[in-house]
Amino acid sequence: MGLRSNVSQRQRRLGQELRKLREAAGVPRAEACRHIGIHTPHLSNIEAGRTACSEARLRALAAVYGCTNEPLVDALVEMSNATGKGWWSPYAKTLESRIIDLAELESAATAHRSFQWLYIPGLLQTPDYMRSLFTRTSPTAPVEVIEEYVNFRLRRQQALVDEPLPDYHAVIHEAAFHMKFVDREVMLDQLEYLVQLAHFPNITIQVLPFSADAHPATPGAPYTLLDAQVPELCTIHVEQPVASVFLGDQPHINRFATDFARLSSVSLASLDLTGQLGEGSLGLIHHLLYLMKEGRHAGP
Known part of the structure; x- marks a missing residue:
């Protein structure tokens, strides 16, 4: 062979x-x-x-x-x-192998724990938010290339609604909602989409506020823990500017899992924990939505 x-x-x-x-x-x-x-x-x-x-x-x-x-x-x-073949296979000829690997891992994961401090996590992004992000990071890329990345990320999001439903828990730093690489209308739509997703039974969204007594960059980069059928096969996907890193040794798994639990503990409560629209993470998102809508009416 x-x-x-x-x-x-x-x-x-x-x-x-x-x-x-x-x-x-x-x-x-x-x-x-x-x-x-x-x-x-x-x-x-x-x-x-x-x-x-x-x-x-x-x-x-x-x-x-x-x-x-x-x-x-x-x-x-x-x-x-496993054959390694799936919906991602047709993209293997044009997209980086690390992105294909991530899609395969996500499709098999039983749970996702994701921390982001600059962007909305990829599996929670709207198409227009994706386009803004890809265009700013690759300003010379042809439109068709941008659209291929958008379509691929949208297809990755299917992992959150395919049966059996995986648990998805995102901790997002409040800074991500104030980034200016997307315009106001795009961010408004993105925030409203997060409100919708927060009501899904398998999705938990928490916001780490500026006031939290925790440094967001303990691992130095955004990351996602992807749980497998057995804990020994959990994988950590660490986002890096040049190339993503996949980690699977137990010391790293323990470190990132502990860090995620710490960040979650000091973040605002999710909708599931408060049940009140005016409180917790969802309350902050609603507040940001209100401020953006008021700013839109007030003009530039």
């Missing part, structure tokens, strides 16, 4: 998890290969995600490593059996 020229995040993560199991068990690569009848380079390529690992071979490796965590092994088998 030939080696993959392009390794997806899912394939890379599968190999990393198999390597973790082997190293945790203290089994040398050569010894593992002897047990299942393959050569050392073959296992090296499996652990690098460059070649596939059959279900029988994967389960045999787990047994060699003494892994008795059956839900984890079953989840790894499911990762191994």
Whole structure:
């Protein structure tokens, strides 16, 4: 079987998890290969995600490593059996691989925990907000390229309404609502859309106000924790200016999960917690809507 020229995040993560199991068990690569009848380079390529690992071979490796965590092994088998093909496949020829990887991860996630401090999270954006963002960040991009990115992000949003519904929890810093890269009408529509989304049973939106006693940039960048069927396979997507980063080691997962819980605890309560339109995060959004509408009537 030939080696993959392009390794997806899912394939890379599968190999990393198999390597973790082997190293945790203290089994040398050569010894593992002897047990299942393959050569050392073959296992090296499996652990690098460059070649596939059959279900029988994967389960045999787990047994060699003494892994008795059956839900984890079953989840790894499911990762191994996945084709990687989905609605995102036609975009793979024109969009960056990191965006394709993110879409595949989002489609399989059981829960999303997202923190943003400059923008509205991508899965909550309106089309016009997206266009403003893409146009400002890539001012020379042709209209058709901008529209392709808009269409792709809109299709990503389907992950929030596809069954089974994933839990989605966003903490958005208040600064994101005051950015001037979108005009007033676009932001008005965006805020009204957030109010609608806040009533979805699986969506929680909190605002981290300027007055909060918390520094928003503890990790240094916006991020999303994408939960999987088993906690060991949670993935952190960290947004960077040049290239996004995907993290899956337990120390990072623990750090980002703790940070998100801290930010959530000092943010304004969500609609689900207050039940009152005049309070909490939704109250602040309504207040911002009022100020923007008043400003519109007052003129520039």
